[in-house]
Amino acid sequence: MRRTRHLWLYPVFILFALIFIAPVEVMFVTSLKRDELEILREMTSFRAFWVAHPSLENYAAVLSGEVLGGTPFARFLFNTVLIVGSIVAGGIAVNSMAAFALARLRFRGRSFLVSLVVALIILPFEGLAVPLLLIVNRFGWLNSYHVQIVPFIAHPFSIYLFYQFFTKIPRELDEAARVDGASPWQIYWRIGLPLSLPVIATVAILQSLEYWNSFLWPLMVTRGPEYRPLSVAMNNFFGQYPRYWGDVMAFAVLTSMPILLVYLLFQRWFIQSVVRSGLKG
Amino acid sequence: MLIRRKKTDDALVALGFLSPSLLLLTAFLIAPFVMAVVLSFTNQRLISPLPTQFIGLRNYARLFSDPDFWTALRNTVLFAAVVVPLQSGLALFLATLINRRIRGINFFRGVYFMPVVITMVVVCVIWYFLLIYPEGLLNALVRAVSFGKLGPYDWLRDRRLAMPTIILISIWQGVGFQMVIYLAGLQDIPRELYEAAVIDGANPWQQFWHVTMPGLRNAHIFVLVTTTILAFKLFTQVEVLTQGGPLGATNTLVRYIFVSGYRRLKVGYASAASVIFVLIVLFISLIQRKLFVEEREIR
Numbered sequence: 001m002r003r004t005r006h007l008w009l010y011p012v013f014i015l016f017a018l019i020f021i022a023p024v025e026v027m028f029v030t031s032l033k034r035d036e037l038e039i040l041r042e043m044t045s046f047r048a049f050w051v052a053h054p055s056l057e058n059y060a061a062v063l064s065g066e067v068l069g070g071t072p073f074a075r076f077l078f079n080t081v082l083i084v085g086s087i088v089a090g091g092i093a094v095n096s097m098a099a100f101a102l103a104r105l106r107f108r109g110r111s112f113l114v115s116l117v118v119a120l121i122i123l124p125f126e127g128l129a130v131p132l133l134l135i136v137n138r139f140g141w142l143n144s145y146h147v148q149i150v151p152f153i154a155h156p157f158s159i160y161l162f163y164q165f166f167t168k169i170p171r172e173l174d175e176a177a178r179v180d181g182a183s184p185w186q187i188y189w190r191i192g193l194p195l196s197l198p199v200i201a202t203v204a205i206l207q208s209l210e211y212w213n214s215f216l217w218p219l220m221v222t223r224g225p226e227y228r229p230l231s232v233a234m235n236n237f238f239g240q241y242p243r244y245w246g247d248v249m250a251f252a253v254l255t256s257m258p259i260l261l262v263y264l265l266f267q268r269w270f271i272q273s274v275v276r277s278g279l280k281g
Numbered sequence: 282m283l284i285r286r287k288k289t290d291d292a293l294v295a296l297g298f299l300s301p302s303l304l305l306l307t308a309f310l311i312a313p314f315v316m317a318v319v320l321s322f323t324n325q326r327l328i329s330p331l332p333t334q335f336i337g338l339r340n341y342a343r344l345f346s347d348p349d350f351w352t353a354l355r356n357t358v359l360f361a362a363v364v365v366p367l368q369s370g371l372a373l374f375l376a377t378l379i380n381r382r383i384r385g386i387n388f389f390r391g392v393y394f395m396p397v398v399i400t401m402v403v404v405c406v407i408w409y410f411l412l413i414y415p416e417g418l419l420n421a422l423v424r425a426v427s428f429g430k431l432g433p434y435d436w437l438r439d440r441r442l443a444m445p446t447i448i449l450i451s452i453w454q455g456v457g458f459q460m461v462i463y464l465a466g467l468q469d470i471p472r473e474l475y476e477a478a479v480i481d482g483a484n485p486w487q488q489f490w491h492v493t494m495p496g497l498r499n500a501h502i503f504v505l506v507t508t509t510i511l512a513f514k515l516f517t518q519v520e521v522l523t524q525g526g527p528l529g530a531t532n533t534l535v536r537y538i539f540v541s542g543y544r545r546l547k548v549g550y551a552s553a554a555s556v557i558f559v560l561i562v563l564f565i566s567l568i569q570r571k572l573f574v575e576e577r578e579i580r
Binding site for chain 1: 393520566
């Protein structure tokens with residue numbers, strides 16, 4: 001009885017799967033079509049989902065940069081990877097350190113700082129972008145890597161996730177270590193950080209998604225292709241006329257590939273990260 | 282003596298641990314926030330030969346008398362008011378659908394979540410292609426389903442269709458996120474509750490309303506509030522797909538801030554709009570905190 005009911009559900013599962021897959025499939029297929037007229041002719045029918053003569057020419061054009069004003073795709077990829085990587089790595093160090101102090105050390109003003117961090121989680125970046133633009137402009141930081149990295153390293157929500165984790169480690173553990181003569185720094189490095197590996201993964205995944213996606217800020221602070229990340233480069237290329245969909249889709253595939261691949265490999269981790277961010281928030 | 286020394290030690294050590302983040306948070310979060318408030322009372326521009334002047338509430342007065350601001354605010358609220366229930370409802374539906382032990386369930390869960398990891402700009406580009414007027418794939422689909430009676434529609438350039446189209450694209454991209462939260466919430470509800478409900482003669486519909494829905498209370502609060510705040514931040518989709526058009530029909534608060542502060546260099550004026558935006562988001566978050574506190578008190 002139960003099994004037949006579930007069998008009946010498969011068409012519903014598949015229908016929704018198609019809704020989510022079909023657009024992505026069209027992106028892949030279109031990126032493999034060399035002839036622009038063929039793309040426009042076939043986009044009205046089921047042929048949009050199928051490529052008769054797959055070609056990698058669009059990829060060659062995007063990778064070499066001949067359609068991107070001479071900047072090879074790898075430049076934008078490098079920019080994004082460098083920016084996101086620096087934010088994530090710097091963030092893990094800075095935020096876990098702050099959280100460790102808030103959770104494990106005793107000092108005046110501790111509870112005030114905890115509530116300050118919690119309060120700061122709410123502040124939406126979009127509402128701070130314009131005054132921040134004024135600040136970084138005064139610093140002479142416009143059009144650089146650090147303008148896209150430094151403001152995002154300290155992250156209240158990441159501090160909070162680490163903080164919650166560190167408060168749950170039994171006190172006896174570091175008391176024992178202290179008796180053995182370990183300094184707080186050693187306790188953080190040898191006990192705190194290694195134990196917090198799941199939080200590190202969560203923070204790394206959530207931050208990577210957030211900053212791989214970031215668009216408003218790089219749009220405001222980058223000028224030329226030199227420091228421009230993938231998202232802004234994708235938008236600029238998309239806005240160029242005449243628009244060649246084959247090239248645009250190849251760019252789109254190359255932009256989403258890295259994260260999609262990581263997602264396929266670590267799907268469970270991705271989903272757990274989201275859950276962890278939700279149920280604790 | 283000993284205790285006292287220990288205390289000072291900790292304070293110094295704590296300062297060492299905390300100073301990098303406190304420095305960064307002050308410079309890039311607290312300072313911009315304070316500046317937004319201060320600048321909103323000035324005529325500050327991004328680049329200007331003239332000195333900045335204090336102009337009182339004039340920015341706010343101008344803001345509130347600008348019909349474009351009200352359009353942007355109304356669009357943003359409308360977007361949130363439609364997206365939040367639709368996306369959360371669909372997410373809950375998908376989560377209950379997928380919350381079973383059958384073959385291939387991990388595959389389907391993975392597929393439904395996949396758009397969440399695709400860069401929003403790419404999502405917009407893909408959909409722009411599907412929505413091409415008059416010969417795009419979606420128009421072809423609508424025509425086929427309606428036997429040629431409906432369409433073609435100019436999804437992104439028709440004043441009445443542009444916002445609903447942006448809404449659908451946003452839901453397509455984001456629903457997997459809330460689905461996963463709900464799925465975790467569903468799996469936290471003890472099985473015994475359902476067994477007890479069955480013994481009491483509850484049908485599946487009653488089980489859903491009297492066991493599932495109350496059991497998801499925390500998931501509901503989280504999903505509703507995060508989706509609402511995300512909805513208020515709407516920018517990328519409209520900037521890439523419509524540039525706020527046609528005739529401002531898809532302009533949003535964040536885009537209004539972006540255009541006045543960055544394109545027109547009117548930092549003071551954009552700061553006033555930013556303050557309004559932050560206040561709205563703060564208000565929504567405070568409601569969330571209040572709901573969470575109540576939950577804790579009940580326990």
